[in-house]
Structure formats: C-alpha cells, structure tokens
Amino acid sequence: MAHTEVPNSVLRNIEKLARRFLRHKDSNSKGMHYVSWRELCLPRDMGGLGFHDLIAWKGALRARLAWTVINDPDSLLHKVVTAKYGADPWENIRRTRCSATWKIIREGADALAGILRWKVGDGRRVRILQDCWILDRRIERWPTFVNVEAVDNAHVNHLLDDNFQWNADVVEHCFGTIMAQRILNIVTTPSAGADQPELIKSCFGSSLAAVVYRDKFGPANFEFGWMHKLKLHPREKFHWWRLLRDAIPTNMWLLRRGLSGTGDCSWGCGGEENTEHCITRCSKLREVLDILGKWGFVLPFFDTLEMALDGLAILAETNRNLGALYCYAVYHVWYCGVPEMN
Template identity: 55%
Template structure:
C-alpha cells in the first residue's frame, strides 16, 4: 500500500511539474498547478505561442509545418553565417595604445577579462561589467534629455538611437603572426576609451550637460546604443563613418528603418531635416532607451499607455470565471502590481497611472463576471495591510515610489566617482536633502530627491560642520530623531536649528549650549559624538 501511495505521489508531482513547465508561469503556488484555471492558462499560453504560418521572402504564405521549419532554419543559418571582415581601415597602433604590462600579464595567464573590465571599459559601457547597473544609464540618459529640453544653444544637439540588425556577433579569430596578440587586445581597449569619441579633425563628439563636467558622447548597454553630438553636418558625417568602420570590422549591419534621431528643441527645423535625410534615419520627437520613455517635455499619462495595455491584457487573459478569491488575490499581488515596478524605479510615473492599475486590481478582485460590477467589500487601503494585520499583503503603488527611489539615491550619494554623481553635483550641488524647489529640475533629479527624502527617515548622519543636519528632524544621536523621543529637550529653542549652532568656531561642541538645550545626562552623550569628520562635510 505504501509503495502504491509513493508511486501515486511521484506521478502527481511529475504531472504538476509538466503543467508548470508548459505554462512557463512562476507565480503559481504549491498545490495550485492542477487547478482548472491553471490548465486553461497553460493551454492558452501554448496556443498563443504557436506559429501557424510564415511569409516567405517572395511574399507567399505557407502553413505547412515542414516549410515553416525550413524557413526558420534558413533565417538563423543566414544570421550565423561566416562573414569576412575588412581590416584595411583599422587604426595604426602605437606604443601608447598598448595595454599596461600588469594587465597584459593577466591576459597571458587567464582567458577571462572579468578582473580588468572595469578599468578597460569606460562608464558609458554599462553591460557585462561587474558592479555596473542599468540604473546609472537610465538616470544619465534622462539628465541628457533635460539638457535637450531646456538648452538655448542655437546650433542644437542630436541623439541617435542605433538599432543593429544582428545584435550578436559570430567571431572567428585568425591571428596574424605579424600582429602581436597584445596589439589586437589594445585595439578593443582603444575603441572603448573613457574619452569622448574623437572626430579625428581636432573636434569632439558628445554633449556637455554642465560646465566643468566631461562630455558624454555615447551610452552602450548590450545592444541599446545612444550617440550624442552637436547638431551639425560634419558631426553627422563623422558618426556615419565611425559606424561604417565598426560594421566593416564586425560585419554587423545597422537597421536604418528602426534607427532614429532626436533633436533638441532649439535646433532649427531645416537642420533637422537636412541631418535626418543625410543619415537616412527617422526624425522623432520621443524614443525609448532601456524601456524608459524619453520626451522633450514633462511626462504625461499618454507616455505610459503601453503599461496600462499590459495590465489590461493580463486581467483579460487570466479569465475571471476560473479563479477563486484567493487565486485572484495571488495574481494581483505577484503579477499585476509588479507591471509598473521597473518604470517606478527609474522615472517619475504619474499617480493617475498607478491609480489606474490599482483600480484594475480592485475590479479584477471583486468583479465576478463581465456582466456584473461586484460589491467592494473591503477598502483597497485595508487590503494593502500585511496578512497578520487583516489585509491581503498588496503593496500600494503610490507608497512604493519613495523606497524604490531610495536605493538609487543611496547608490549615487555613496559613490562620488560615478559619472552620474559628478553630473548632479556640478548641476544641482547635491542638495538633495533640502526641500527647496529646483528650477527646471530633470526627472533624474526628482527621482534622486524623492529617494533622499525616503532615506532621511532611516539614515544616521556623521557630523562634519553640522550645517546640513537639523537638530530635531534628522537622525544624528543613536538611531532616532529627537522630535520622536519622549525627552525633556528644549524644543522651542531648537526648532529649525542646525547642528552647527551647537558647535564653536573650531567645530567642537559648545558645552554650555549643549547642556542648556539637552540637560546634563543627554549632553554627555551628545558631546561624545565626533565632529569635523570627512574634512568638515556632513555625510550620511
């Protein structure tokens, strides 16, 4: 009997695994994979992914499975065919182009370049390099678009979105005995130089966001390519030559139909038409980079129509009649509310969009079928409470933007060597802790400022000169703000007072003031805190 029961359990587990693999759904919980709804979902997923017919190069359509397979084989064999590269236009190598000796020793000892990629590739290359994330590129490009929006430069600027027909490369290396391997490697290093792209005629490509900050000429993240330059015919020709050389070296091709060029507001219309025609790219007023909308105005609800459509499609595909209340709650919590999470992290999503998605979740939870509206028995705010507090564990989207931005803010604040940190510090002074309004603030600055406000409640300050730290509302004694303590602190005297008021001219504690404001017991703890750290700068 036990053996039969074991066989039954093993068979049921295999069936559950088979249905899970067939549906390719990760949100399902243990025990739900053999439900009627899940079987319907898996079958619908398979039908949606099935290819019924293909169109041949001559325009004819075919639904024969054998011909469909043949067309797919031809397509990918063409993509991965062996190609002959052109080396005639390779640059001449000089001694200064060679990689350092210590790096060359690593190359000779190991095949992997991972230990030295950070020093070889500039920060404009974000993918495949350790400790570099997509967040920096997403925020930098939005800061660049703010420059495009508000710059009054009459010559104008342009941003090129390059789409490659084949984002992968098949490489067959044949080493020439007359060209040392060290020089071949140094070529790849030189092509990713941290300096802006050189025009070769004394000028430079790239756009300078603010004075005293290096130009940003390009952003590369995997196959997402953006190139920035001043809008001029000579720069357009230079960019086309650089791209042409790259395509000759790698045998890749640029998809001119999908590539686009975006110009700044101040650029004259005649110049926009001239450059777009010269390069053969579409002239657009908006584009996407890493899934983020890039526009030359304030973001509106219409820029997030794709997000709303995705949410609608999910609720329609699920099919309400197959689900219990617990099943609908599971899908809302794990799938529906996560749709705008990426955009909420890296840009400012209008509250109307977030409320629309929450409204879809409410309707999906309580509406029994398409013909009845359904009664909302519990308020959405209550459903967003944890389960042990009587809720369903939903997260309110509006309350999540601050914590999501806080991670980015801390990353920028704690890494002064980041290009994004240098740009924001030069442009805004890194006064993200203050509530003062910034004139013509970019979306990037709004994200960092919002994240800093969320961080302010939980970080503890190290005192430098005390000018940035509020005595009552910032955390600098132990791990709590003073205005939340049940203490006998003289609140009236310390209202809107900075910590520097409690310091003397040498940035040491003024014992008399500290004792008058905090009393003897608290004053001892305050004066035990070190001051004038980090060269007199307040740091979190």
C-alpha cells in the same frame, strides 16, 4: 517607475484595476469590500497581504538610485547632478526648472530619509529636529524634552564649537542634562569634512527598496504572528486572515448590514453566527473535532475566542501539526455550511 516620471493618476488607475480584479467576481457583478485597500497594502507582519501601494512603492524604488548617487561620489551621475543642483537632495530650495533625473533623485532621497542616520562632521547638513543623528530616531518624533525655540530650523553645527566638538553649555541649554549627556557621547568626525549619511537598518535578506517601503508603516504590531508559523495552505491561511479581521460574511455580519434576515448559525446550532462562534462554539465544528479525537488526533475544545487564539499560539510553538489541523477543521466547517456565500 524607478527611472521615469509616472503620473500619480496613472498609478491610481492601475490600483483601481487591481482592486476591481480582487473584489469583483465577474464583469457583471461586484463583490463586497470586507477590508480597505490601505489595510491590504500593509506588510504581512503588520497584518496585511503585502500588496504594494504604488505611490509609496515608487518612492521606495527610487531610493535605490538616490542612495547610489549619495553613497558614490566618484560616479559620473553624482558629479553631473551635484555640479548643477548641489550635493544636498534634501535642500528645500525648489527650482522652477530641473531635469526629470533630479526630480527622481529628490523623491528617492525623501523616501530614503526615514532609514538614514547621520555621522556628524561639520554639522552643516544635519537638521537638529528633522534628521536622525541620535540613535535611530528623529527628535521631532521622540517623546523627549527639548528647547524648541533654540533649535527650530537650526543645524547641528550650532551645537559645535570652532573645533567641531560639542559645545557642552549650548547642548545642555537646548536638551537638558540627561539628553545632553547622550549627545555628548556621540563622536564627531571633523576630519572627514561634511556630514555623512549611513543606513540605520541592514538590508541583509531584503532589497533597499523593500526596507524603505517597510519603514513607511512603522514597527510590526500584528498580534497573530503565530498564524504564519503554522504554515497553512494559502487558501486556509487567507480564510483565517479574514476571520481574524472580522472580514468574513457570517450571518451576524450580514444582519448588521441588512443583507440577511437572521444571525443564527447555518448549521442550526441555535446561536449567533459570528467570528467567535465559527472558531469555537459551532456544534458542527465540535462534532468534527470529536470525530478527529476518535481517530487519534486529540484537539482542544475552546470556549471563548480569546482562549482559542491563546491556544493556537501555544500550538504554533509546541505542536504545529495539531494547530494546523484545528485551523483546517474551522475552514472546512465554514465552507461546507455556507457554500452559497463563497
């Protein structure tokens, strides 16, 4: 995938096999699709399982090759491809015939663009709206005021004077007083010649491909990060991941889909069996917690789902063992109550 052209259709067929392996119980029966494949491919800190979307992962793998070419002008590969195709892999010129190597480098460069920031030299390579050259974001994705007509399809060199220093009047006309002051504080390096890209994010502890792939999904927004701190066994951790996504076949979940004739709890509690009931209100769960309390493991009783999640987040910081024990109790009560569904 990193060094050869693999058709997207082949990658999609491979993903189809992976989905079938994950969701089908055996060759004669199909499992239910509780969570979309797209969500499963989210990074773990965004609430996914960390599977790879192969199309996105292909570009991330090729970003390593593109960065090597861009960052090492003395390499033989850089000299060969730039002599034939130019030094800018982001150039919009599409050639009718080009080598597979150049196609791979271009795709890697496109994937790499999201984590690059440009050091302004002569400003000829940096697009004002589409490239990152102010802080760590592109202006087209920045909620700020800008005179779009003046900078649309323009490069940063339009904001520089003949000495490659900022033209304060032009900058202020295009961006306004406040934004202009931020831009004027950026140091240009005309002595270095052409604009130079640099990585916005450090790759310490991760590969470049992993950083590029992670960038495609934006900032982490998984509100249940405490679950990772509890260090649960993978079996219980996966169960809780499903619980928090309402992706577990409770009787209410099945009733809404016409797959069950009742929504009551399987333990005979008399209440509706939903996610909140399984985590907090089930009579069998409370019975188990009461027994654990008599054994010396004093666990809290929660009345609502919100209280339970807040309480578990606190336990993840203050008493990880008790938090994990509560999660284990919820897991085993569920699986002992409805073994036929799992």
